[in-house]
Amino acid sequence: MSKILEISHLNYKKNNKQILNNINLTLDSGKIIGLLGANGAGKTTLMRLISGVNAKNSGKVIVSGIDTKAGIKSCVSMTYSLDSLKKSPSRISAGTKVKNIIQFYLDIYPDFSFEKYQEMAKFLGINSDDKLNSLSTGSGEKLMIALTLARQVPIYLLDEPLNGIDIMTRKKIIKSVLQWKNDNSTIIISSHYVKEISSLLDEVIILKDKQIYQTIPVEDIQTQYHLGVEEYYEQIYEGGVSNE
Numbered sequence: 001m002s003k004i005l006e007i008s009h010l011n012y013k014k015n016n017k018q019i020l021n022n023i024n025l026t027l028d029s030g031k032i033i034g035l036l037g038a039n040g041a042g043k044t045t046l047m048r049l050i051s052g053v054n055a056k057n058s059g060k061v062i063v064s065g066i067d068t069k070a071g072i073k074s075c076v077s078m079t080y081s082l083d084s085l086k087k088s089p090s091r092i093s094a095g096t097k098v099k100n101i102i103q104f105y106l107d108i109y110p111d112f113s114f115e116k117y118q119e120m121a122k123f124l125g126i127n128s129d130d131k132l133n134s135l136s137t138g139s140g141e142k143l144m145i146a147l148t149l150a151r152q153v154p155i156y157l158l159d160e161p162l163n164g165i166d167i168m169t170r171k172k173i174i175k176s177v178l179q180w181k182n183d184n185s186t187i188i189i190s191s192h193y194v195k196e197i198s199s200l201l202d203e204v205i206i207l208k209d210k211q212i213y214q215t216i217p218v219e220d221i222q223t224q225y226h227l228g229v230e231e232y233y234e235q236i237y238e239g240g241v242s243n244e
């Protein structure tokens, strides 16, 4: 199994505040990994550092053997919030439709598969004639998931893809992640719906106190601790399980 991600001694500060401290992480390709942590633990920040959107203060990030910013951008597909797209006035006007955003992705990402997007859009019920400004939170989230997963890259970063989404739609999104994952691609998914995503996961990364507290296979959580992912995670935050 090849290494998809190698992070060493990664540090990140914002406005003189240490957000992440000495992150070290190595991941094999082909897995679905849950990135768990309380509000403000640094999940979004870590994803933005991996994708190259945020510039690190020090340390190394190597994705699929590549460590240049441009190279990393071409092998990482990360979900952006629909709001961040809407705040981009050069791209979005009152009349901008879903199909215009699809075209935008086709224009900027040579790896974007229109076929794959169409399959997912059909499954998730996304209408390409809908106006972006009229999409509900859930429809916007479904669109962002389909756009993100339609790129053909080695690693996908799904940041809170279930936030503000009803239960039926959450189930559909989880199903679509499983259905459209290539065997050799890697998905890192952050979510506070730990129980719901746990069926997807091969491995869990727990962020706590600005650091990676632990990286553990789900199988080990079950066999060593006889717990589900959610119970294990809660116990760590409550101080009941040691990572020694």
Ligand SMILES: Nc1ncnc2c1ncn2[C@@H]1O[C@H](COP(=O)(O)OP(=O)(O)OP(=O)(O)O)[C@@H](O)[C@H]1O
Pocket: 014, 015, 017, 019, 037, 038, 039, 040, 041, 042, 043, 044, 045, 046
């Ligand atoms: N632009 C910023 N300026 C200063 N601090 C920031 C900025 N963005 C994030 N932070 C801080 O960085 C820390 C990590 O934030 P981040 O959004 O990465 O956490 P998270 O784990 O994704 O949280 P959540 O689960 O609430 O989405 C928080 O303490 C947050 O206040």
